[in-house]
Amino acid sequence: MARRKDxxxxxxxxxxxxxxxxxxxxxxLLYLPGIDGVGLGLIRHHEKLAKMFELxxxxxxxxxxxxxxxxxxxxxxxxxxxxSRAPDRPVYLVGESVGACIALAVAARNPDIDLVxxxxxxxxxxxxxxxxxxxxxxxxxxxPFHLTNPQLxxxxxxxxxxxxxxxxxxxxxxxxxxxxxxxxxxxxLASLMFLVDILTKxxxxxxxxxxxxxxxxxxSRLHAVKAQTLVIASGNDELLPSSQEAERLRGAIEKCRxxxxxxxxxRILLEAEFDxxxxxxxxxxxxxxxxxxxxxDYLPPTPDELQRAxxxxxxLYFITDPVLLSTLPDGKIVxxxxxxxxxxxxxxxxxxxxxxxxxxxxxxxxxxSTGIHIRGLAHPFMFDKNSEQLMPDSAYFDxxxxxxxxxxxxxxxxxxxxxxxxxxxxxxxxxxxxHRKGEEYKLFWPEQPEFxxxxxxxxxxxxxxxxxxxxxxxxxxxxxxDLQKLPFYDMLDKALNRDGLKLSYGFGRTDSMGELKDxxxxxxxxxxxVPGRFYFVFGKPIETRGREKELKDKEEAQHxxxxxxxxxxxxxxxxxxxxxxxxxRSILPRLLYRAVHGPNAEIPTFHI
Numbered sequence: 001m002a003r004r005k006d007x008x009x010x011x012x013x014x015x016x017x018x019x020x021x022x023x024x025x026x027x028x029l030l031y032l033p034g035i036d037g038v039g040l041g042l043i044r045h046h047e048k049l050a051k052m053f054e055l056x057x058x059x060x061x062x063x064x065x066x067x068x069x070x071x072x073x074x075x076x077x078x079x080x081x082x083x084s085r086a087p088d089r090p091v092y093l094v095g096e097s098v099g100a101c102i103a104l105a106v107a108a109r110n111p112d113i114d115l116v117x118x119x120x121x122x123x124x125x126x127x128x129x130x131x132x133x134x135x136x137x138x139x140x141x142x143x144p145f146h147l148t149n150p151q152l153x154x155x156x157x158x159x160x161x162x163x164x165x166x167x168x169x170x171x172x173x174x175x176x177x178x179x180x181x182x183x184x185x186x187x188x189l190a191s192l193m194f195l196v197d198i199l200t201k202x203x204x205x206x207x208x209x210x211x212x213x214x215x216x217x218x219x220s221r222l223h224a225v226k227a228q229t230l231v232i233a234s235g236n237d238e239l240l241p242s243s244q245e246a247e248r249l250r251g252a253i254e255k256c257r258x259x260x261x262x263x264x265x266x267r268i269l270l271e272a273e274f275d276x277x278x279x280x281x282x283x284x285x286x287x288x289x290x291x292x293x294x295x296x297d298y299l300p301p302t303p304d305e306l307q308r309a310x311x312x313x314x315x316l317y318f319i320t321d322p323v324l325l326s327t328l329p330d331g332k333i334v335x336x337x338x339x340x341x342x343x344x345x346x347x348x349x350x351x352x353x354x355x356x357x358x359x360x361x362x363x364x365x366x367x368x369s370t371g372i373h374i375r376g377l378a379h380p381f382m383f384d385k386n387s388e389q390l391m392p393d394s395a396y397f398d399x400x401x402x403x404x405x406x407x408x409x410x411x412x413x414x415x416x417x418x419x420x421x422x423x424x425x426x427x428x429x430x431x432x433x434x435h436r437k438g439e440e441y442k443l444f445w446p447e448q449p450e451f452x453x454x455x456x457x458x459x460x461x462x463x464x465x466x467x468x469x470x471x472x473x474x475x476x477x478x479x480x481x482d483l484q485k486l487p488f489y490d491m492l493d494k495a496l497n498r499d500g501l502k503l504s505y506g507f508g509r510t511d512s513m514g515e516l517k518d519x520x521x522x523x524x525x526x527x528x529x530v531p532g533r534f535y536f537v538f539g540k541p542i543e544t545r546g547r548e549k550e551l552k553d554k555e556e557a558q559h560x561x562x563x564x565x566x567x568x569x570x571x572x573x574x575x576x577x578x579x580x581x582x583x584x585r586s587i588l589p590r591l592l593y594r595a596v597h598g599p600n601a602e603i604p605t606f607h608i
Contacts, residue, residue, distance in 0.1 A: 001281050001500050009072055010066055013452070014055045015046045022051055027052035028082045029092040032075065033098030034267075035207050038305060039064065041269035042094045048277040052299065053092060053285065058276035062203050068098075068214045070106045079106055083113045088289055090114045090228075096269060097123040097240075098207070101214035104252055110223040114290055115227035121234055121266055124222075125245035125288065126215035131208060136345070140592070150250065182459050202607035223253045229253050230285050232276075235262035257385055258396050259283060282398030294406035294416040299439060300373060301402055309399050313360035318529040320469060321590055322361040323582075323605045324369070326538040333608050337369050337430075339538055340463065344420035347455045348538070350465035351443055352569055355524070356475065358467045361534060362424065376424040378399070381496075381521050390495060410454075410465070417458040425451055427559045427565075434522055436479040441572050445495070449561030452544075452551060459545035464564050465538045465570025468579065472532020478525035496521045531587045535575040535605075539567045582606040 029049060033039045037060035039505050044050075049055050060066070066074070075093070082091045093115060095103035100122030125130070136501065142525050233246035244257040257281055262267060268274050280286050287297045301309065308389075310317075326339030333339075340346075352358070363374050381387045382397040382405065391397070397405075406412045408429070416423045426432060428444040435442065455462055467550050483489050497520040542564065544551065551557045584590050 007026050010058060010064060010071060012078065013059055014056055015042070015050070021290075022054070025089065027089040027092055027288055028073065028086070029055050029094060030078060030082075030378060031055070031057040032095035032102045033060065034096035034099055035057060035211065035575060037207070040506055041267065044270065044272075044278040047405070048146070048275070048302070051255070052277060052280075053559070057387060059458075062234045063199075066212050068101070068105075068217060071102055072109070075102055076106050079110065079115070090116045090287060092116045092118065094118040094120070095122070096120040098211045098214050101211070101218045103328045105279060106217045107229075108218070108221040108226040110227040111224060116285060116287075117227050117229040118276075118285070119229065119249070119270060119380050120232045121237055121240055122231065122245060123211050123240070123243040123250070124215050124218055124249065125242065127241050128245075129240045131211070131239055140509045153461050158571050172397070179550050187552070193299060197245055206450060210388075216490065222249070224254050227255065228285065229256040231256060232261050232268065232279060232281050233258060234264040234268045236264060237259055237266045239266045253599050257283060257285075257388070260393075260399075262458055264529075267303060271598060275304065275351060276279075278302075278308075278402065279398075281305075282395060284401050285515050293415075295375075295412055295419065298404060298406075299373075300404075306367065309360070309403055310364075310368070311363050312399055313364065316357070317361065318472065320534040321584075321587075321589055321603055322365060322534040323471075324365060324538075324607065327540040329541060331540055333537065335605070335608060337366060337538070339372060339541070340372065341461050341541060342370070342372070344422050345417045345455075345458050345460040346422045346463060347417070347451065347460045348422065348424045348463045349451065349564055350399050350425065351441065351572060352426045352475070353467055353470040354433065354435065354440070354526075356433045357470055357473075358534065359400075362467075362536065366422075369605045370507065372422050373404060374424045375404040375406060377413060377416075377426075378405040379521070380407045381430075383407050386498070388494070395584045396569060406549070410450075413451075413454055414457075417454065417460055418456075423460075427451065431497075432520060434480065436481055437476050440578070443569065444564060445565055449557040452557045453566065456544040456548045456551035456557075459543075459548070462542040462564055463538050464542070464567035464571060465536065466568055466573075466575055467534065468535045468572060468575045469532060469534035472529065472534075473547075473583070474526040474528050476524060480522045480524075482525075483522060493522065506603070533579065533582065533585050533587075533590075533605075535579055537571045538573050542567070543546060578608075 009543050015319060017451075019586060031039060033041050034041060039057040046057075056078075062069070069561060079091050080092070093103035093106060095101070095117070097120070098117035100117075101124060103117045103119060104122070104124070107117055230251070231246040231249050233242040237243070243260055246260065246315065250256045250258050252407050264271055264274055271274065281299060284292065284294075286299065287293065289297070291399060293597075323335070324337060325333055325335055326337050327333050328339045361374070362378065365376055366372050378400060382400060388394045388396065406416070408425075413423065413425075427446065431444040432442075435444070452462075486491075542560070546561075551560060579585055584593060584603050584605060592604050
């Protein structure tokens with residue numbers, strides 16, 4: 001077979017499918033390929049990324065022998081050009097293995113340029129990997145048998161057998177599954193033939209030597225990297241110690257966060273269950289200006305992202321079967337969400353259950369039923385770099401950000417209402433979500449009516465709501481008072497509630513403090529119960545349109561504030577009373593009902 005020539009110097013190209021609609025003010029993203037040099041890692045992601053970025057991929061011809069330093073200079077020249085063209089926007093560098101080394105080198109040489117680095121299994125750990133032995137192996141075997149080495153094949157192509165995993169268990173027939181596997185196998189053989197055709201033994205020796213020099217070059221300059229950095233690491237990387245390297249880089253680079261994907265391999269970008277665009281959004285790394293604006297930079301969830309959010313809460317949704325009620329303008333309560341307005345700005349104000357167990361049912365339930373996308377005002381703990389390291393998974397809060405959560409500040413509240421969004425606010429915040437024993441359904445609201453004044457400035461409709469059900473699924477064994485009695489708990493308490501993470505209600509105004517002086521974070525210990533049911537009721541809409549001047553008066557604003565609080569308490573009491581008459585409050589009769597009427601049947605509830 002004649003080898004196709006792939007000569008010439010390194011150059012940029014944009015995939016053909018990237019000419020579609022793009023968000024306004026999209027920043028530039030430069031993809032720096034791995035050892036293959038041709039950008040295989042971008043195949044599954046370029047269409048989604050092209051809607052968020054001006055996307056360009058670096059192509060390093062197989063026969064090109066540009067040194068690592070030469071590649072760094074070439075990318076650096078493009079970065080400077082893009083930064084000069086749009087100085088108010090960041091330039092993204094997405095690098096895989098050796099491409100990650102190029103990105104780090106460019107960042108180290110240009111600390112004053114606004115860069116965002118996305119490093120996928122970076123090659124900075126080359127000196128700790130098995131790849132060092134490959135050069136010796138390549139010297140011993142003739143072409144094309146150098147491609148028979150399993151480690152080298154994984155390094156080049158990844159684990160292609162993971163690619164069809166997205167289809168397993170998703171309703172495909174045996175015939176359809178067989179056809180998919182056949183297509184995957186054909187793609188694998190075609191890719192291997194392509195690699196045999198273009199990747200000579202000599203070119204592989206050159207690339208491995210370049211990776212070795214790149215690793216040494218970058219590791220001596222990590223201290224100079226000032227760019228915002230996200231390291232994506234595979235926990236099952238067959239070639240590099242990527243998970244350990246991610247932690248090392250997080251400690252060495254000031255603005256670095258990590259995302260660990262425990263079940264993925266070295267070529268994670270080729271694996272079906274990984275989505276690069278979703279990972280960037282979830283980590284809070286998508287921005288179109290010099291500073292992240294959680295309101296204007298936000299991109300609504302894609303259908304896949306919405307499904308992921310639904311799947312995360314699927315078990316809780318199944319065992320609690322939430323009942324959603326709303327109130328029509330005439331005061332009549334109905335099942336469903338017909339009572340919710342369809343146009344913003346709207347402010348949803350209600351009570352937290354323990355651990356915010358109601359959040360998934362509200363946000364995804366309302367979106368699925370009405371198409372209304374709710375934006376929640378959330379505790380800054382969910383957005384802090386160090387806080388995420390205290391969680392079981394650093395990506396623990398990523399889906400909250402994908403679904404629209406923003407840090408609770410006056411500026412964000414103002415912007416959301418100005419954009420006529422549906423805003424979700426819990427005045428009791430973390431104090432309600434992490435309440436003590438015996439405080440179920442007690443409101444911990446501040447004394448000052450800050451949100452009423454803000455809502456009136458934009459003529460927002462206020463929807464009070466109540467939710468009950470936490471006491472039907474768990475018992476609180478250890479609360480904050482109990483934890484404080486444990487030895488050494490004060491160390492964890494300080495880590496969770498460092499200076500700057502305590503949330504002062506009133507959107508940063510210390511003079512508006514009421515009952516809540518701060519909203520500290522702490523764990524709780526629960527004991528599960530035979531599951532009951534969650535109940536939600538959205539109260540009668542309260543209009544503020546045309547009342548801006550009236551509500552500037554402190555007494556009038558306070559009166560409306562107390563009315564909203566009273567409505568929330570009435571909603572809670574209504575649900576607590578009515579659920580006593582629900583024959584399907586327990587999970588057992590609900591399971592029997594589904595067994596008779598089908599798994600998708602709407603289960604009845606109390607008489608409204």
